Amino acid sequence: MRKIIVIFIILTAIVISISIAFVLYYNQKKAIYYAEHSLLYKYCIDNYNANNRNFLYNKFLSTVAQKDDTLYNLLKKEKIVFLPYHGFIWKRSQNIKNYIDNNEYTFSKFLFSDKNIYIQKDVEAPITSYKPSVIYKYKSNIFIEDTLFNDKLLRNKYAEIINCPLQNFNAYLNNKKIEDLNALILMQTNKIYFIYSDFDKESEEIIAQILKDNYTSTKDTFIVKINYYNLKDAECVYIK
Incomplete structure (x- = not known):
């Protein structure tokens, strides 16, 4: 027992x-x-x-x-x-x-x-943490959604560079499937830093200038994910 x-x-x-x-x-x-x-x-x-x-x-x-x-x-x-x-x-x-x-x-x-x-x-956290074409502002130690990036600025600039009427360029975009590229970009004290980029240097310079002209600030920090394509892939179509 x-x-x-x-x-x-x-x-x-x-x-x-x-x-x-x-x-x-x-x-x-x-x-x-x-x-x-x-x-x-x-x-x-x-x-x-x-x-x-x-x-x-x-x-x-x-x-x-x-x-x-x-x-x-x-x-x-x-x-x-x-x-x-x-x-x-x-x-x-x-x-x-x-x-x-x-x-x-x-x-x-x-x-x-x-x-x-x-x-x-x-x-892919560094790139997927942010939505495309949304500009995030650094506030209280995190990035929060602030405003939208106007994709038309980039589209219009591409059309201007290749000397293509906007109507023709829009027709090209609507009819041709182009693989989108990504870039994650930091905007800080009027400076542009590409944290991550699939774009070529020429396209990066165009994107950087558009951001600098329209979205940078001397006191705030922003981050944006751009989803577009290289300038070299842009073409102009003839519309009858």
Whole structure:
């Protein structure tokens, strides 16, 4: 009888230990999921872009503190840490470069491994964080929608350069399928910085001049995603 009681106590202790471990595992998964679906990477990317492609971590942390208490506490307690050139991880060991994806993080790995967990992000986050033809203003340490970029300015400039009547040029645009290109552009103290660009240099110069003439400010910082095509792909059609 005593032996049965001892076995029962041992089994109960094991069940309780596993239950506690699973709760800890579940809470970690929940926190990681929260981070992955938060604005964590937007705050990071906005910070990087607004500071001329320099990530200022303390300023980033201050921004998160104002925007998301849960995320801020995870960062402050170093549950989540930043790895330059990689992104954010859920820290489980000192070997911070030893990590796996969240979808690989099973309960068995929680029990028998100390690998860190990578906080997933969109691989194209720097370009897809912003809508095309929307100009974002940097305010309260994040970029917010401010106004629309007038695509007609670019269209009209292309037509002018190739000496094409606007009616003819519009007809060309309506009838020819051209692959759109993307550029993510920072406008800061009347200066233009191409953070990312598919355009050739000639087209970049045209885009930069249009932005400088119409949208820059001496005191504000803006960012815009341009979705268009290169000047060399523009043609003029004859309309009877």
